[in-house]
Amino acid sequence: MPKLSFISVFLYFVPETSGFSRLAAPNPTPCRLPHSPYGRARLADAATATRTLPTPATTTHRTINPAYPDLPLDKYLANPYFAKIRTDYPGLQLIHEEPFLFLVHDFLTADECARLRRKADTGTLRPQFGGGAVERTSSGVVCVNDEVPTLRTKLQTLTGVSDMAQLQPLKISKYRPGQVFSKHTDAWPTEEAPVTRGWVQERDFFGDESRPTRGCYPARNQPNHNTLLTCFVYLNTVHGSGYTTFPNIGLHQSRDGGSFYRNPTPLDTHARVDGSAWDWEYRDEAASVQIAPTQGLAVLHFCSVLPEYGGICDGNVLHVAEAPLEGQDKYVAQQFVASCTEWSLPDDSIPYGRVSWDTI
Numbered sequence: 001m002p003k004l005s006f007i008s009v010f011l012y013f014v015p016e017t018s019g020f021s022r023l024a025a026p027n028p029t030p031c032r033l034p035h036s037p038y039g040r041a042r043l044a045d046a047a048t049a050t051r052t053l054p055t056p057a058t059t060t061h062r063t064i065n066p067a068y069p070d071l072p073l074d075k076y077l078a079n080p081y082f083a084k085i086r087t088d089y090p091g092l093q094l095i096h097e098e099p100f101l102f103l104v105h106d107f108l109t110a111d112e113c114a115r116l117r118r119k120a121d122t123g124t125l126r127p128q129f130g131g132g133a134v135e136r137t138s139s140g141v142v143c144v145n146d147e148v149p150t151l152r153t154k155l156q157t158l159t160g161v162s163d164m165a166q167l168q169p170l171k172i173s174k175y176r177p178g179q180v181f182s183k184h185t186d187a188w189p190t191e192e193a194p195v196t197r198g199w200v201q202e203r204d205f206f207g208d209e210s211r212p213t214r215g216c217y218p219a220r221n222q223p224n225h226n227t228l229l230t231c232f233v234y235l236n237t238v239h240g241s242g243y244t245t246f247p248n249i250g251l252h253q254s255r256d257g258g259s260f261y262r263n264p265t266p267l268d269t270h271a272r273v274d275g276s277a278w279d280w281e282y283r284d285e286a287a288s289v290q291i292a293p294t295q296g297l298a299v300l301h302f303c304s305v306l307p308e309y310g311g312i313c314d315g316n317v318l319h320v321a322e323a324p325l326e327g328q329d330k331y332v333a334q335q336f337v338a339s340c341t342e343w344s345l346p347d348d349s350i351p352y353g354r355v356s357w358d359t360i
């Protein structure tokens, strides 16, 4: 029997009967991809198709934070499975390979951070939910696209996606002291995913085996598609707490026993490839990455592989937003980026009109 109490996995899934609403992008363009096991029949160079992107505002040298490793980009650039962001973006630093974790120092200015914090403070904060057994006690606002046009352009440039409609409406979250977002992924399960039925210790936890034929949960029922990457930006500096931690690095391997990053295969939460039992509380202190909230700092991670490889979720990037200590609030802006332009969203991700009149 699955031990629900031990699970802290973000399902990002809400049954339609519980008020789940849909938000379709204007002029949705259905994305058609081959239906093959794990979508492995690669579309002719979809990943490297020519894209017209705005150039970054400045092309100054990178600002390196010595508190984190500054890794060469070769492995990331050579890996075919993940979206390619703009690696010449000012302030960009690769701090971890496989999974690839990037920071961008001073991605938002102090003024932009203050104005986004003000939106969260003056707007109507709504409770946020994680789904399933995920504990999420923060609250937030969701901006309509027209109130953050400059930020969306910046985010499109950094993330390198060809279509602005791949950017979900920008969210701003506020954590009061003690508030958390427990272990979760920003990826989406499929309609048939065991996790959507509460069967959590299963071979195909996220339904990636059926993703090529059944697509995601009806919220996004396009075969092979998923959330490609997340870029979140800390809007204030939090001292000694409020970290974002990636504790599962190394846990999700390929089913052939090799690396997920050579041969991505669906997450098996029933047993590990060496036959040992899956452990939801797994946390490899030595391997885990912890990032301290610093005003203006952006963090990028890739929660699934590209649709031409089946949109399989990467269980190594399950992550936790830890609580700020007494006397401090934590503010974060989150940009989720989908692999296609047509999607629906859970209620806490839909804008209810402008949050405020400030246009950023």
Ligand SMILES: O=C(O)CCC(=O)C(=O)O
Pocket (backbone or CB within 6 Å): 181, 186, 230, 232, 242, 243, 244, 319, 320, 321, 322, 332, 334
């Ligand atoms: O608040 C954080 O530290 C991370 C935010 C996050 O994990 C999310 O919104 O998915």
